[in-house]
Amino acid sequence: MLLKRLFPLLVSGLVGTFCVVAVNAWMNSPAGFRLVNGDVTDVDPLAAMFNDATWTQVAHMFVAAYFVVGFVVAAVYAGGMLRGRRDRLHQLAFTTAFAFATTAALIQPLIGHVAGMRLAEHQPAKLAAMELATTTEDHAPLIIGGVLIDGEVRGGIEIPSVGSFLARGWFDRDLPGLDQVPEADRPPANVVHNSFQVMVGIGTGLALFSQWFWWRRRRGRDPIASTRVLQIALAAGPLAVVALEAGWTTTEVGRQPWIVQDVLRVKDAVTPNGGIWISLSVTVVVYAVLGVIATRVIRSMSRRWRENGEIDLPTPYGPPAHELHEAEEVGAS
Amino acid sequence: MSLAEFCAALMFLGVVAYAIFAGADFGSGVWDLLAGDARKGATMRAQIDQSIGPVWEANHVWLIYVLVFMWTAFPTAFASMITTLFVPWLFVALGIVLRGSGFAFRKFAATMEQARLFGATFAASSVITPFFLGMIAGAIASGRVPDDSGGLWSSWTGPTSWVGGALAVLTCSFLAATFLAADASRAGRMVLAHECGRRALLSGVLTGAVALIAIYPIESDANHLADGLQSRAAPFVVLSAIAGLFALARLRARRYARARVGAVIAVASVVIGWGVAQYPHLLVDHVEIADAAGARSTLIGLIIVFAIAAVTAVPAMVWLFVLVNRTDWTNHDSVPS
Numbered sequence: 244m245l246l247k248r249l250f251p252l253l254v255s256g257l258v259g260t261f262c263v264v265a266v267n268a269w270m271n272s273p274a275g276f277r278l279v280n281g282d283v284t285d286v287d288p289l290a291a292m293f294n295d296a297t298w299t300q301v302a303h304m305f306v307a308a309y310f311v312v313g314f315v316v317a318a319v320y321a322g323g324m325l326r327g328r329r330d331r332l333h334q335l336a337f338t339t340a341f342a343f344a345t346t347a348a349l350i351q352p353l354i355g356h357v358a359g360m361r362l363a364e365h366q367p368a369k370l371a372a373m374e375l376a377t378t379t380e381d382h383a384p385l386i387i388g389g390v391l392i393d394g395e396v397r398g399g400i401e402i403p404s405v406g407s408f409l410a411r412g413w414f415d416r417d418l419p420g421l422d423q424v425p426e427a428d429r430p431p432a433n434v435v436h437n438s439f440q441v442m443v444g445i446g447t448g449l450a451l452f453s454q455w456f457w458w459r460r461r462r463g464r465d466p467i468a469s470t471r472v473l474q475i476a477l478a479a480g481p482l483a484v485v486a487l488e489a490g491w492t493t494t495e496v497g498r499q500p501w502i503v504q505d506v507l508r509v510k511d512a513v514t515p516n517g518g519i520w521i522s523l524s525v526t527v528v529v530y531a532v533l534g535v536i537a538t539r540v541i542r543s544m545s546r547r548w549r550e551n552g553e554i555d556l557p558t559p560y561g562p563p564a565h566e567l568h569e570a571e572e573v574g575a576s
Numbered sequence: 577m578s579l580a581e582f583c584a585a586l587m588f589l590g591v592v593a594y595a596i597f598a599g600a601d602f603g604s605g606v607w608d609l610l611a612g613d614a615r616k617g618a619t620m621r622a623q624i625d626q627s628i629g630p631v632w633e634a635n636h637v638w639l640i641y642v643l644v645f646m647w648t649a650f651p652t653a654f655a656s657m658i659t660t661l662f663v664p665w666l667f668v669a670l671g672i673v674l675r676g677s678g679f680a681f682r683k684f685a686a687t688m689e690q691a692r693l694f695g696a697t698f699a700a701s702s703v704i705t706p707f708f709l710g711m712i713a714g715a716i717a718s719g720r721v722p723d724d725s726g727g728l729w730s731s732w733t734g735p736t737s738w739v740g741g742a743l744a745v746l747t748c749s750f751l752a753a754t755f756l757a758a759d760a761s762r763a764g765r766m767v768l769a770h771e772c773g774r775r776a777l778l779s780g781v782l783t784g785a786v787a788l789i790a791i792y793p794i795e796s797d798a799n800h801l802a803d804g805l806q807s808r809a810a811p812f813v814v815l816s817a818i819a820g821l822f823a824l825a826r827l828r829a830r831r832y833a834r835a836r837v838g839a840v841i842a843v844a845s846v847v848i849g850w851g852v853a854q855y856p857h858l859l860v861d862h863v864e865i866a867d868a869a870g871a872r873s874t875l876i877g878l879i880i881v882f883a884i885a886a887v888t889a890v891p892a893m894v895w896l897f898v899l900v901n902r903t904d905w906t907n908h909d910s911v912p913s
Contacts, residue, residue: 286871286873286874514659515659522666525666529670529674533674533677536681537677540681540684540690543686547686
């Protein structure tokens with residue numbers, strides 16, 4: 244019965260994710276039209292919707308949503324248990340959310356890998372920036388950390404041939420480098436590389452942590468009893484959000500300077516209006532203030548609910564209900 | 577009717593729906609603003625909370641519907657409109673965001689001071705949002721949005737825009753007061769119902785008066801619109817006037833449910849009248865529907881999506897309104913009576 248009621252929610256969640264991400268996938272892998280003398284012709288909406296990048300990107304984001312929500316919800320209850328609220332509901336809520344997060348964390352690297360495999364062909368500049376590859380080569384190294392200064396990689400750890408293996412599927416395959424891309428069409432490699440590594444690093448770390456958690460639990464030692472485990476689980480919430488945002492940074496900054504890959508540049512798509520900084524600042528300030536207020540209201544609700552089981556003011560604002568009742572009577576007479 | 581015109585008609589259906597449903601929603605915020613201090617306004621505010629609570633923000637579906645329709649079916653006209661009217665749209669967006677959050681926060685605020693602040697935010701943005709939407713409508717109807725980008729300020733501050741803004745706020749207030757009167761009366765809160773009815777009558781008369789006075793600025797400022805209103809769209813103007821007068825008469829007779837029907841017809845027909853009057857223009861004097869239409873395959877896709885939404889989303893929204901209007905919700909104990 245409950246499942247029947249949740250079904251529309253699940254379907255609309257899936258369709259919503261699909262539609263939003265399909266648009267972004269189209270920006271990475273534009274399809275379904277021809278450009279003739281600057282005019283768009285032969286429009287095929289279905290081909291645009293189901294472009295090369297759609298399915299992998301939708302799958303990647305759909306699982307990422309479970310990854311983030313799983314770890315964030317688990318973090319809330321980990322925080323509660325750290326404050327000594329170790330009742331059955333806290334434990335149950337933590338374990339349920341953590342199970343979702345674990346599943347997502349296990350599947351995600353595989354999907355991410357498949358999603359990345361299309362880059363060599365369709366978005367070599369993005370791939371080169373992600374891997375910090377300056378020259379196109381086979382047996383390309385995997386570079387962990389590091390920054391690109393004046394065209395040279397500084398400070399990273401290089402693992403020979405692994406870059407080619409991970410990005411192309413085998414050690415002897417070419418990993419495209421930034422030298423393939425005209426200078427004007429290169430994304431800011433340091434941002435792309437480091438955000439990519441932050442995403443992969445956090446994803447891998449949390450996948451390992453969650454595996455270890457269940458392994459320990461199966462061995463009969465309840466990991467929830469450990470303060471250290473709960474502290475890591477608490478940190479995992481914000482870390483998961485950072486991983487998600489780092490992933491979006493990778494794909495969006497990695498596409499620069501294009502807004503639609505190889506079709507339309509950001510500078511040609513931007514509004515002719517001035518004052519973008521003003522509207523951006525207003526937006527940032529408004530949402531920052533709303534964020535702070537929302538957090539405060541929710542925290543205060545949680546506190547009041549714990550203390551006396553009451554979260555509503557009697558009316559939007561006004562004296563208690565029984566006094567109003569009298570006021571209405573007086574007004575009526 | 578061409579494919580493009582059919583899409584334009586479907587899009588305008590969303591404009592009409594938004595004017596009525598969100599109109600009543602915004603207007604409730606206007607009355608919340610005018611309800612007086614915490615003690616005096618408590619009954620009114622509780623009624624407003626109960627009346628719009630369940631449909632809270634659901635009505636913005638229509639705005640999203642209209643915007644998606646416009647950028648999909650008429651992308652260049654959409655770009656011109658958003659670029660030119662960037663400032664008022666920013667205020668609309670700001671108003672919608674603050675309104676929604678204010679309404680949600682005040683119900684769960686920790687103290688009376690906080691609730692007052694959030695409540696005032698909700699109420700004030702309920703005035704700001706329809707006002708700027710009305711200004712946007714006025715800008716388009718008076719031919720100030722060209723097929724490119726027009727004046728960032730001058731395009732939406734002409735006489736027709738001021739008329740549009742004022743009429744939008746008044747119309748919302750009239751609709752909302754009528755709806756609130758009907759809600760309160762159905763729940764047996766007769767003192768409150770009559771108070772809302774009185775306000776509905778007042779705002780209805782004021783709306784009519786402003787609409788009459790508005791003829792002069794519109795005549796001189798928006799030729800195309802004025803011509804259309806006097807010819808093609810004249811039947812809708814007449815229908816709106818008759819329905820409006822019917823609503824006022826029913827309000828006087830304290831027949832709020834009937835008054836509500838009249839108010840809805842009056843508002844719907846004046847909005848439809850605007851659309852008919854500016855036909856075949858999408859952006860008056862500059863862009864016609866046929867010229868702005870996107871690719872044929874896109875329009876067909878859009879119509880298919882509309883059909884899917886009609887069988888999935890519309891029944892859900894109708895069911896929501898049915899539930900809200902059922903007596904067990906009406907007599908829900910959150911309103912002191």
